[in-house]
Amino acid sequence: MSDWRKTIQHALPDAKISEPLAKYTTFRIGGPADLFVDLENNQQLVMLMRMAKEAKQPVMFIGWGSNMLVRDGGVRGIVARLRGDFEKIEFPGGNRVSAGAAVRVPQLVTACAAQGLCGDESLVGVPGTVGGALVMNAGTREGEIGPLVVEVETFDPRTLAAATLHAKDLHFEYRKSNLEGRIVLGCVLQLKPGDKVDIMKRVQDFQQKRLRTQPIHTYNVGSTFKNPQGKFVAKLIEEAGLKGMTVGGARISPMHANFIENFADAKAADVLALVGKIQAQIKKSLGLDLELEMKVVGEP
Numbered sequence: 511m512s513d514w515r516k517t518i519q520h521a522l523p524d525a526k527i528s529e530p531l532a533k534y535t536t537f538r539i540g541g542p543a544d545l546f547v548d549l550e551n552n553q554q555l556v557m558l559m560r561m562a563k564e565a566k567q568p569v570m571f572i573g574w575g576s577n578m579l580v581r582d583g584g585v586r587g588i589v590a591r592l593r594g595d596f597e598k599i600e601f602p603g604g605n606r607v608s609a610g611a612a613v614r615v616p617q618l619v620t621a622c623a624a625q626g627l628c629g630d631e632s633l634v635g636v637p638g639t640v641g642g643a644l645v646m647n648a649g650t651r652e653g654e655i656g657p658l659v660v661e662v663e664t665f666d667p668r669t670l671a672a673a674t675l676h677a678k679d680l681h682f683e684y685r686k687s688n689l690e691g692r693i694v695l696g697c698v699l700q701l702k703p704g705d706k707v708d709i710m711k712r713v714q715d716f717q718q719k720r721l722r723t724q725p726i727h728t729y730n731v732g733s734t735f736k737n738p739q740g741k742f743v744a745k746l747i748e749e750a751g752l753k754g755m756t757v758g759g760a761r762i763s764p765m766h767a768n769f770i771e772n773f774a775d776a777k778a779a780d781v782l783a784l785v786g787k788i789q790a791q792i793k794k795s796l797g798l799d800l801e802l803e804m805k806v807v808g809e810p
């Protein structure tokens with residue numbers, strides 16, 4: 511065991527050495543992190559980042575792991591997850607909500623609905639955290655999180671200082687933002703007032719639609735690929751006759767062709783081999799390059 515891990519574990523006793531990451535992702539796939547740390551508050555965050563800097567170790571943040579394929583060799587350095595103080599939701603007035611980065615998006619949407627606030631209902635089926643949703647500009651055909659953002663609280667690992675980025679500093683596009691590479695601690699969103707019963711009805715309709723159209727009870731990370739301009743990748747994969755195709759324990763979902771499921775102890779290598787087959791087939795038949803939406807991290 512190298513010293514830096516013991517030193518950090520001494521300061522943050524819950525830190526876990528060689529922690530398998532599979533259980534922290536909705537794919538249930540992934541090798542170990544050299545060190546895995548849950549951070550409960552700002553003080554622990556600053557402590558970890560300072561120690562990581564001294565030890566010259568990279569720190570990767572993970573939310574709900576619902577958009578992440580961790581490769582089988584795991585992640586070198588530190589994987590950190592925000593908890594505790596970062597799981598708070600507050601309503602400061604002005605039809606705004608303030609949410610910590612570790613709040614789950616469905617929980618945020620239902621809390622807002624209960625306050626008679628709307629504009630975010632379609633996000634109820636995004637299973638990740640607010641932090642992950644902001645970095646990814648998570649969204650649906652009905653709307654994305656980006657346009658709702660008033661400000662984002664971030665932490666700069668170089669200066670070890672927090673910084674508030676306002677809407678004018680932020681750039682959101684399809685499943686992409688300029689928050690990538692920063693540490694997101696929380697945000698304020700601008701919502702609209704509405705009738706609580708109507709809002710809750712819309713939330714439930716979105717949830718029901720998911721149940722009908724997506725394999726949400728299997729191990730997956732949602733959409734594998736981004737939709738090419740003006741096209742639905744699920745339709746392209748289905749028309750190419752690939753639905754249900756398997757490699758090892760990974761399968762193109764029989765329910766939704768842009769979802770890959772871990773149906774039998776899949777390795778990341780299985781998922782990536784399947785991704786490669788889909789990309790090759792779509793390139794061959796349609797001349798299109800499919801871009802990954804899920805994030806692939808770690809060592810092969």
Ligand SMILES: Cc1cc2nc3c(=O)[nH]c(=O)nc-3n(C[C@H](O)[C@H](O)[C@H](O)COP(=O)(O)OP(=O)(O)OC[C@H]3O[C@@H](n4cnc5c(N)ncnc54)[C@H](O)[C@@H]3O)c2cc1C
Nearest residue numbers: 573574575576577578638639641642643648649694731732
């Ligand atoms: C069944 C299912 C349905 C889904 N449906 C949708 C959908 O409709 N629309 C959609 O957009 N997505 C969808 N997703 C994908 C996923 O839920 C979203 O991309 C979500 O925003 C990811 O959040 P997360 O907390 O799980 O992030 P993770 O997967 O943990 O991380 C994603 C990226 O964000 C970074 N990150 C996470 N937290 C932080 C932080 N605090 N600070 C800095 N970086 C951070 C990670 O390092 C990584 O690069 C779906 C996934 C599943 C499993």
